[in-house]
Amino acid sequence: MNLSRRQLMILLPAAAIAWEHVLAGTPEAAPNYTMSEHWWSMLIDIPKCIGCGNCVRACQAENDVPDGRFRTWVERYHVSDENMMYPEVISPDGGKEGFPSVAKEDAGKYFFVPKLCNHCADSPCTQVCPVGATFISPDGVVLVDQKYCMGCAYCVQACPYGCRYIHPEKKVADKCTLCYHRITKGLTTACCEACPTGARQLVDLKNPNDPIHEFLRTHAVQVLKPQMATGAKVFYNELDGSVR
Amino acid sequence: MSAFRDAGHLLRFAGLFVLAFIIFLVVRKFVVPKSFGEYGHYRGAAIGEIAAHPAHFAGHQACEACHADIADEKKGGKHAHVNCEACHGPLGKHADDPASVTPAKLDTAVLCVRCHAASVAKPKNFPQVDAADHANGVPCETCHKPHNPALEAGGAK
Incomplete structure (x- = not known):
């Protein structure tokens, strides 16, 4: 077959468009799971948290989180009577092995604050990714495509909550997936499964039968750093004003 | 046609640009994953890959x-x-x-x-x-x- 240069010019774009249709297949999806029917988040009930560190250990076991990095961790706040603005915050090894004991006479108030990715609806971390490797899934979970991530760590800097890290071996961004591999199969997250007091609860805001709706109506609930307008979705019940 | 009388060398140059653009489009078709842009500016298949991780807690x-x-x-x-x-x-x-x-x-x-x-x-x-x-x-x-x-x-x- 003899093609003139003119014919080739016409054929090449046509071939490109045809190839695109050949490549477009059906997407992978978990069976019986429709992404558009869910909008995941989490509720942290501060008065129930005892700082046992079960959630941190469970997360590390479930998600193979390297030592010294945390997808979730627990902080202990100590707010003294004299200085409400500057609480003393400790989180030894993420609270994995619990917390040092406190002398009875120590004044001030103590409480535990479990932290994890807030799965923001307007997340700063996904906006700065130069290659489209991190994104908000249609069901409201902020995820990292580790095959696409090149480890530039822009997102690590952009997260105002410090919830991301660069995986020391894979050299890509890593973070809480809200146990996406579990919640899409009808299970709860590893941290919620392991929490002995129910201080953590997985929440589906699109499920009208989820007890979160009643809870939000009847409790004083906050998110972290609301002034940053990140659309944070991890709700904290009875959060102290000193928490940042 | 007087405007294009001495523009032969420019047309060849323009042709080169068009060819480079077409090559770009063809290469792009191969390099960009097929599910990219399915739900947004990311690889849609990544969602399924993350969902396929094994679970260690049975529930x-x-x-x-x-x-x-x-x-x-x-x-x-x-x-x-x-x-x-x-x-x-x-x-x-x-x-x-x-x-x-x-x-x-x-x-x-x-x-x-x-x-x-x-x-x-x-x-x-x-x-x-x-x-x-x-x-x-x-x-x-x-x-x-x-x-x-x-x-x-x-x-x-």
């Missing part, structure tokens, strides 16, 4: 399918809402293959204290004990059954 529903007796024992007790794997650890492998993977025996001396060691920092309404003071070294399970820790089953403490 209490899986435990209760076989261990209904323990579930009954827990019912109504203080530990009714403590999930099995909160103490027993991740046992997804045991749930997949109960015959060959058996969970390790637990040490109450470590486990009970992990939650119930007294600390001013803990919520006041949470039951706490000073372990040394409380039992003089007698193991916790001598008096308290871990699945239903009240001193007399069904009775008040």
